[in-house]
Amino acid sequence: MTKFSDLGLNPLLMKAIAEEGYETPTPIQAQAIPLLLEDKDLLGIAQTGTGKTAAFALPTLDFMLEFPQKRRARSARVLVLAPTRELAGQIADSFRTYSRHMDCNVQTVFGGVNINAQRRALQGGADVLVATPGRLLDLVGQKAVSLQEVEVLILDEADQMLDMGFIHDLKKIVAQVPKDRQTLLFSATMPKLISDLAQQFLDNPVRVSVTPPSTTAERVDQGVYHVSNNDKLELLFDVLNNPEIDRALVFTRTKHGADKVVRKLLAKGLDAKAIHGNKSQPQRLKALDAFKNGTCKVLVATDIAARGIDIDGISHVVNFEVPNVPEQYVHRIGRTARAGRTGLAVSFVAEDERYYLRDIEKTIGMEVDVLKAPDGTKVDLLPTPDPNERLYKPKGPARGNGGGRSGGGGRGGQRRPQAKAKPQGGAGKPGGKQGGRSRGGKKRKLEGARG
Template identity: 50%
Template sequence: MLFTELNLSAPILKAVSEEGYTTPTPVQAQAIPFILDGRDMLAGAQTGTGKTAGFTLPMLEILSRNHHTKGPRHVRVLILTPTRELAAQVGESVKTYGKYLPFKSTVIFGGVGIQPQITTLRNGVDILIATPGRLLDHVSQGTVDLRHVEMLILDEADRMLDMGFVKDIRRVIAILPQKRQNLLFSATYSDEIKKLCESILRNPAVVEVARRNTSSELVTQRVILVDCARKSALFGHLVKENKWEQVLVFTRTKHQANKLSEYLQKIGIASAAIHGNKSQAARTKALSDFKEGKVKILVATDIAARGLDIDQLPHVVNLELPNIAEDYVHRIGRTGRAGNEGEAISLVCVDEYDYLKGIEKLINRKLDRDIVAGFEPDPDIPAMPIVQGRGGGGGRGNSQRPQGAKPQGAKPQGSRREPQKRDGSSHRSEGRSNDSRRGR
């Protein structure tokens, strides 16, 4: 199948062609016809499958077919995303594919001044891409009008629920027109996602281009066993030994992200860290430098890295395993994208064995274990619990265990972290203290 067979108009096809695309990805080929037919849709697609264009192209086509040249502009399409980075990237896709169309779009998220956003909204936009918290800031101030929304798109809905946005999403839905088209995209499935789907989707078409909760088959996955205290040194060794030029590294905490980046700089490896404590300008610059090759290593927490769009990223490394197995799938989904092969390596210490078992159960496969000469793990070191929360340490990390400490089991895999918002908005959900919302 070609894009020319998907009933898209000439201006959209021209923009697609100029990006070098002729053949749609599986999610695009399946989703676009359903969306053009006006169906609600639930799409199960991992990052890197082309899902953004999968909803952007038909959304633009529908707007074109029903374009009104007279009267003021109203928000006709609302796209909600969990993070600033993803919102910005969706906004870029809308501009890229809609450059020959007369529609105006804008992106609003927290962490930046609200006044320029208010000015843009007052001038009128057709397409609004937003993070939930900042959108509700505008709603509370009366600076956005959502009474004319014809299409609601929830991108990476699973991550929004993980981050504690479910109440915000329901508040937004409550003020939208009841007659609208709803599209929900999620890389993983949970009971919360099913409940959300049941409450907003009407007789939805279901598109699924990968097995549920599975990792990409284009990604080579392996585990390297190592002591916790030697992870940074091992990672630096791997970068130099293998002459890696572009690696995205995940840590559980902001503290550990900073610590690893500083260590790499000391041993002569250009790196940058992105996480919730970094300003939006710093995060944008770090990502830009990484894409341009000015830094080899980008160290990120799960929240900050969600939605990063990096073409042909060859390596993803988990310096620390996530405490929620589904996050592993999201992490390694940064590589092996759009038909390209990739490699995902996890540096695992004894503290994380329970997490590793949970990941293997989720992806239904046992990962190969390797040991690097000179970095063999000490079999006499017992497991210590990995402390989650606001301390920033996340357990031992790269610090050595105190002598004489008694072994304890790791935190159970099934436990969930306290939901947290990470779009930088001032909006707060009811009933949560600020302290409980600090984290990675």
């Protein structure tokens, strides 16, 4: 079994890893770190909770230690892009944790907070800048930061950034980053748009994939309640009253729905908090802290706001509304099966959601068990549907997964105008590289330097 000590990381990083109590890398760390130490571009397919943040943070910090450089005003050597404030904050915390024994300034910028404080923080420059795309472009436009010194570009949760409408923002950002760089792109899913994006942004990347949907699904005990939409709130209260629940993460598809669920639970005497894009940053942090420390055992979230939340000890996931994207279901239920643990996920399926449930079952390769009503409930569950019934995709507007760009950075989460894309970064790839890369003449000393 591979150990961190086998990967050839700088001793200062090894010291921080040991202080965190880690000895054995996760699968994505074991696969990605050696490749990134060779300066390769990388396309990583991995969900939150697989250890992917350390998979890119450690080799990036190793590069900075091998090639120390004086910090330049209003610049950054490493740029990490993330879809939400929460994920950006967690990535920055990881970089700070592993760089505690080196001189490394980590800054975070995202929307929803005063931009002037972020401008001041960037005046002296940053070694690592973690940002949401909208706020970063605001700061670039105000000349508070330049991207001309970026040597490593990391796009985390790229599929979510596309879902949130950041595609044009990403192209604008990449066009301003030097072509001579290392680029890493991580995504929980691999739709065609991500493949296209990887072709544009990455130079001959290696691909690393861990935790396919079936693996997550097999670790989680799953069940469904067939219930009318009108009875879902009553059923949710009865399910959450189970004393075996330590922490429950409840998913709704809209911000309004999350608030409504919390109001109803509070009215019944059950403490719950909501997290979504309309909440201020202090409100979101307060809700997360209460959930983490156990003072509040129920957190209600939209998919986008919850993306990147990495909290251990979630015993139950409740899909109050079924997602219309099967991969989103896998991502949701995986939050209760971290680090190889098992978990329990239940879904409330109304008649108009049966199509989505069947789509999910095809993706995970198994039928989800139908559950009996909880003891003491007054809710009359719907009959179990005929598995041979022909189902049709619901008509009307596409069901969202979180109500737009909730939780994103820049302009209070408002969607940017969808301007026509312009050719960027010269011919071919926007901001792409031509020929080989040495990052300004810097090459790692791979032979003899790592023992």
